[in-house]
Amino acid sequence: MAELTYREAVAAGIAQEMRRDPSVVFLGEDVAGAGGVFKTTAGLLEEFGPDRVVDTPISEQAILGAAMGAAMTGLRPIAEIMFSDFFAVCWDLVANEIAKTRYMTDGMAGCPLVIRSGNGAGLRFGAQHSQSIENWAMAVPGVKVVAPSTPADLIGLMAASVRDPDPVLLFEHKALYPTKGDVPDGEIVDELGKARVLRDGSDATVVALALMVPRAMEAADMLAADGIEVTVIDVRSLVPLDTATILASVAETSRLFTVEENPRLCGWGAEICSIVGEDGFWDLDGPIVRITTPHLPLASAPKLEDLALPDADRVTATIKTALG
Amino acid sequence: MPLSGAPYGEHGIVLPEPFDESLKDAPIDLEVRIELFRKQHEIRQLEKRIYDLFLQGLVRGTSHLSIGMEATGAAFGVALRRDDYSFATYRGHGHTVARGVGPEPIIGELLGRATGLVGGKGGSMHLTSVEHGMMGCYAIIGAHLCIANGAAWSAKVRGTDQVAVAFFGDGATNIGAFHEAVNYAANYRLPTIFVCENNLYMEYTPIAEVTPVKHPAADRAPAYGMDATVVDGNDADAVYLAAQAAIERARSGGGPSIIEAKTYRQGGHSRADPGQYRPDREVEAWLAHDPIPMYHQRLLDLGVGEDRLTAIIGEVAAEIDRATEAAKSAPEPAAEALWTNVWADGGSQWRN
Ligand SMILES: Cc1ncc(C[n+]2csc(CCOP(=O)(O)OP(=O)(O)O)c2C)c(N)n1
Ligand SMILES: [Mg+2]
Numbered sequence: 289m290a291e292l293t294y295r296e297a298v299a300a301g302i303a304q305e306m307r308r309d310p311s312v313v314f315l316g317e318d319v320a321g322a323g324g325v326f327k328t329t330a331g332l333l334e335e336f337g338p339d340r341v342v343d344t345p346i347s348e349q350a351i352l353g354a355a356m357g358a359a360m361t362g363l364r365p366i367a368e369i370m371f372s373d374f375f376a377v378c379w380d381l382v383a384n385e386i387a388k389t390r391y392m393t394d395g396m397a398g399c400p401l402v403i404r405s406g407n408g409a410g411l412r413f414g415a416q417h418s419q420s421i422e423n424w425a426m427a428v429p430g431v432k433v434v435a436p437s438t439p440a441d442l443i444g445l446m447a448a449s450v451r452d453p454d455p456v457l458l459f460e461h462k463a464l465y466p467t468k469g470d471v472p473d474g475e476i477v478d479e480l481g482k483a484r485v486l487r488d489g490s491d492a493t494v495v496a497l498a499l500m501v502p503r504a505m506e507a508a509d510m511l512a513a514d515g516i517e518v519t520v521i522d523v524r525s526l527v528p529l530d531t532a533t534i535l536a537s538v539a540e541t542s543r544l545f546t547v548e549e550n551p552r553l554c555g556w557g558a559e560i561c562s563i564v565g566e567d568g569f570w571d572l573d574g575p576i577v578r579i580t581t582p583h584l585p586l587a588s589a590p591k592l593e594d595l596a597l598p599d600a601d602r603v604t605a606t607i608k609t610a611l612g
Numbered sequence: 613m614p615l616s617g618a619p620y621g622e623h624g625i626v627l628p629e630p631f632d633e634s635l636k637d638a639p640i641d642l643e644v645r646i647e648l649f650r651k652q653h654e655i656r657q658l659e660k661r662i663y664d665l666f667l668q669g670l671v672r673g674t675s676h677l678s679i680g681m682e683a684t685g686a687a688f689g690v691a692l693r694r695d696d697y698s699f700a701t702y703r704g705h706g707h708t709v710a711r712g713v714g715p716e717p718i719i720g721e722l723l724g725r726a727t728g729l730v731g732g733k734g735g736s737m738h739l740t741s742v743e744h745g746m747m748g749c750y751a752i753i754g755a756h757l758c759i760a761n762g763a764a765w766s767a768k769v770r771g772t773d774q775v776a777v778a779f780f781g782d783g784a785t786n787i788g789a790f791h792e793a794v795n796y797a798a799n800y801r802l803p804t805i806f807v808c809e810n811n812l813y814m815e816y817t818p819i820a821e822v823t824p825v826k827h828p829a830a831d832r833a834p835a836y837g838m839d840a841t842v843v844d845g846n847d848a849d850a851v852y853l854a855a856q857a858a859i860e861r862a863r864s865g866g867g868p869s870i871i872e873a874k875t876y877r878q879g880g881h882s883r884a885d886p887g888q889y890r891p892d893r894e895v896e897a898w899l900a901h902d903p904i905p906m907y908h909q910r911l912l913d914l915g916v917g918e919d920r921l922t923a924i925i926g927e928v929a930a931e932i933d934r935a936t937e938a939a940k941s942a943p944e945p946a947a948e949a950l951w952t953n954v955w956a957d958g959g960s961q962w963r964n
Contacts, residue, residue, distance in 0.1 A: 311769075311770075313769060339769060340769070342800075344796070345792075345795060345796060345799065347792035347795065347796055349754070349755065349758050349788065349789045349792050349793075350758045350761065350789075350792035350793055350795070350796040352758070353755060353756075353757070353758020353759045353760075353761060353762055353789070353792075353793065354758065354759075354761050354762040354765055354796065355762060356758075356759050356762050357699075357747075357758070357759040357760055357761060357762020357763040357764070357765070357766065357776070358762040358763070358765050358766040358769070359762070360742075360747060360759075360762070360763065360766075361697065361747075361762070361763045361766040361767070361770075362766055362770055363765075363766045363769060363770070365762075380752050380754075380755050380789075381755055381758070381759075384752045384755070385750065385752070385755050385756075385759065389748070390953055390954060390955065390956065391733055391953055391954050392730065392733055392734050392738045392740070392748075393730050393733075393734065393738075393740040393742070393748065393953075394730040394731035394732075394733045394734070394949075394952075394953050395952070395953035395958065396730065396740055396741070396742050397740060397742050397747065397748065398956055400956075429954060429960075429962075430954055452956075453955075453956030454955050454956050481964065527962050528961065528962050528963060528964065529962060529963040529964075530963075530964060531963045531964060532964045563963070
């Protein structure tokens, strides 16, 4: 067991897979020589050399195109899109090309690749470098979407994503990079499509993702101090989605709250609410409540950014009010 | 007042240059030339059949034909090795045929049949046959130039000497992905061959009205430290020689190439578009610069008997007739096919 930062876990996860499989290659802007703008990929160039760890021009379409063409022809590329906001300049490759290749070719061709990206707010970067776009991604049939919240999950889900025969978008949360966590020794391989119950409580189910997971856990502590016990579930994987774990928990607690960093409209939690509304309706004792960033662009001033994102206080207050 | 000096409908007419008769003596084996002849006919006759089927209401949606543009596809089809990669646009029937895919799965795909090349999930704009190196036809302008780079990169990493070819139109040279892809390929000396089929028009707008250079692909090459070749895209021998040179260069580590093939679509952009935005004199001149009768005559001049050529044309016609009937009588996809092959496990499940 070792303690790693979430930042260090990125390189550890990529290195684990590159050591195992020579067809794994890694490309992106500033990822090799500089070790990544967030220093997440330091050491990879030194270990694997410039043929497998490639510094690219600022050409997001060229990056994802290269990853796709390579994936179709025998490699297992990992591509970095530096800030997830930049998906907007190469969304064609994600939504029209990579996601649809297997279906459009009726299974003849596939894109076993991973696109990893720095997602989310908390660093005061303003509206164009802070978005949580996991809900854009899950709206596209044909891509898998994961968003780990701990260093161990990051390594395990990275490995699962690289080994998966389908395209996976892996969202790292930028504000989690400095956080630390225990990481087991040896190879770590997780599973896509598995949520994790982090805490058990019978009064309500709280589902959260990425940076919202530690905030939901903090809120759970605060609620416990007031005698309210909640179950906290780290969703981890939006596609495939582990609805069984969520529905089973709602069957026990009868209440559901989502804690989402993405802006309100069509956020990932809306889909979970809809599923629970259809498949778990008779288990519910009260309204489902979504706690989200409002439907606003993000401001950069610390005070405004903090107001926009759900925090432990807001989660706590909302749950308390709803439970009466 | 239109911004450009060539308002819609009155643009400068671009006429073909006469065929280069000296290409008759080019060092191309006669059997290779017979193959070029056959492939051009396979494409022409298939496209004509597809047009008929479209007018009969049997091909739904859309279709983009390459009648008049067959020489480029045929030349690359003959010049490429079986394990090389082709990436084409929505105007990709010809490039698919050129890689050796027969007419039956193509017509089946266009008729929405279970026997279609990709089971009815692609349609006219999305033909793929990985076993033939036909890595897909892409309908969002530009992306596949970037994707072809990936296949070229992969060949390099895997240590093979395969090459990747991306075919695209003149219009594609004004989208960002073209510039990203060419820069990327040049920077890493990838074995990618960029082939612009310059047919003078985007959908309905002449490329010259929206492009500040004469050769939309070739004139951009110097910006990326590359040379480019401009060829008569209606002369299969000219394209074949350019293809051979580019392929040889890519295989031997010399990096990417840009080839601009000057050509013309004899019909409209898509569907039943009559193409009336094109001046009569231009259309007439290009109809006279047809790749197929020229090549027929060239082979006669080289001593091939008319009977041999007629026999080839007849064989191709018979196969297309047979394929049409087979495709027409094939069943539609089973309802279950809707749900298959989103994921590698064959299914489409996104939740448990
Ligand atoms: C990104 C994008 N923009 C617009 C279109 C619509 N469109 C389809 S074909 C076409 C014209 C393309 O012209 P060109 O590249 O010259 O190819 P050609 O059709 O002449 O072969 C356009 C604008 C598209 N498919 N993709
Ligand atoms: Mg054109």
